[in-house]
Amino acid sequence: MGWNFVKCLCRLHELHIITESKFKPDLNRYFKEHPEETPFYHFYFIEKKRHKKLRKVWPPSYYWFYKSWQKKALRLAQILDKQENFDVIHQLNMVGYREPGYLYEIGKPLVWGPMGGFNITPWLLLPSMGIYGALFYSFRNLINLYQMYFSKRVKKAIIQSKMVICATSDDTNTVQRLWGKKSIVIPEVGFIPTTQSTIIKRRINRLKICWSGLHIPRKSLNLLLEALAICPLKNEIELHIIGEGICTTKWKKLSEKLRLKDVYWYGWVARDKALQIMQDSHLFVITSLSDATSTVLLEALSLGLPIVTLNHLGFSNIVNNDCGIKIDIKSKQQVITDLAQAIGKLCQNEAERMRLAQGALKRSTDFTWEEKAVLINNIYQDITH
Template structure:
């Protein structure tokens, strides 16, 4: 089929939304001819990739649209991002109409960004329309907001309020939901919210995946328990929760922490680690993905402390390496992690979260047979989230939507 894909973020070299977009279009192009609308800043990455991989350009036709930016305004008021993103979506609709007149698309797919609050306008083309994976309905736990610091508490507190209003009163979101022939949600929470608000059936397909297993953990651990944490150093990632948990360990000298990433909270978190007199911490900063994967592969456990995320790519990468995962029992993490591959930490209050993270680390450090069992469980769980399985599911959705329109 000829399919128009709104893939705002798309890069073979990046993670998060750009990596997610790339992996979906790469997989879907094996079945269909894709016409892909992408933000112009990703053109350099895509051109570089196709120079060395010309055979992979088959069935992928990229059209680049410039998005205006105002960096100063973004720093003052981060949600201003959506004003310019909305303008980009309007440009996408204009170009989509021109392309449809030329190619007559069989189906339109609103792929990313994942956040529900900007559904784009391509549902107005009056074509079979698929939206997703979409989500972002989550409310950050109110009791944990103070742990994010003043800035984080204010920002995510306001986000909770605005989010609660938007999901119930956004006319265009409701319109896009009603016009969609099929909606894919990123988590069970998003699935349930969509049913509750609009009584719209939908299928859950997490927005992240992995290509192949990179299994490395088969023998027993020797020496310290090596923990890996990776992500942007911003309030919602809440690395401070892990640092505070490390300070509670009975045998802190038996644990080693490797931290990947940087951001606005780096200085504050480094100061906190010194204040807590933590040892055996390596701050790797920003590193290339291959180096980051190498650091992870040398570790024994992966920890996620995020209080506001859908499902992270790095979670599935960790599982594919056989790393047991200790994570917040929240959003996409709650869906992916089971008792067979990791430990989930409930989010009741700050003290409880710190205590339970510390207990989980001590359990994994002190019981190597248990850690090995979770390691094997992680490898098995990762198989459920391969890109291949996701692409097959979406292709079936496409076929069902087309059959529905024919009938």
């Protein structure tokens, strides 16, 4: 994410980029292959300490080391500011609001974002995640609520920012409600357009659905499996599943228990293969309960795939009535029923599916990295004039 932002902005502005030293080999390799781009960047590297064993035991310990790294970034930025006299400071990564860094202490116009992560995983659907998932995301919700209301550094960074960029409209609402700060929505993900995609027309009575992601509780593939089980047209539907994880075995057993036919499990495949599976499909379904936005959503749109997704998080911002169907969240059974109805509708109505497919191609052009660079450039111009 960070690389694509700076890559698109580097020809518009003189960028001085502080990042982790672990990226240096990859960047050196890139500039060796693209020497013509070298003059557009000024990179500075700081090593971030890490404790892999501790992180396995207590994942949030990551933030302890990241906070230390951000303090080093502040000291380096202060030195560079004396030399360069920066016009704008941009706290770009990470997306999660919990670590705002310390660059607001420099005293120059600050842009923070895209940032987010204020979302509360729907309490009503926590039981659908299984015991581990329910406990983990219940605890995450409680921690999230505490940090939102009581983190002094988050409050200070938001108040002192000239512009806050949020990843979703829910995040902008939270920033306005808690701190009285207006913000702008720019999703944290984007894509690089390639050749124009060709929309795949269906063979009669067969609908190919694609689902892609980590097989972990919050991705909630089980909701789609249960929806297909009650769909009257389930024998006319294929489900193609990309990815794997700790829930793979559990979800395969659920698929067998529900007696679903034509379910294909690919595991992790090369990106080109994954895109080909998507390209050969007719519909893309997203069931995630806790994400900001996802790159795969934009990739699906760019391939002309209509989207069926839950109506929350960043998905509700990107998917509109011209490119997909959004499912409200009121209860688990309601979500499953509405998913089944939405899929059945598109299985029966090819004209409507084709309308949404054309809308998906058009909608994808709103989220290229070049479009994001234009929006960021406008923000820089506004806060410095």
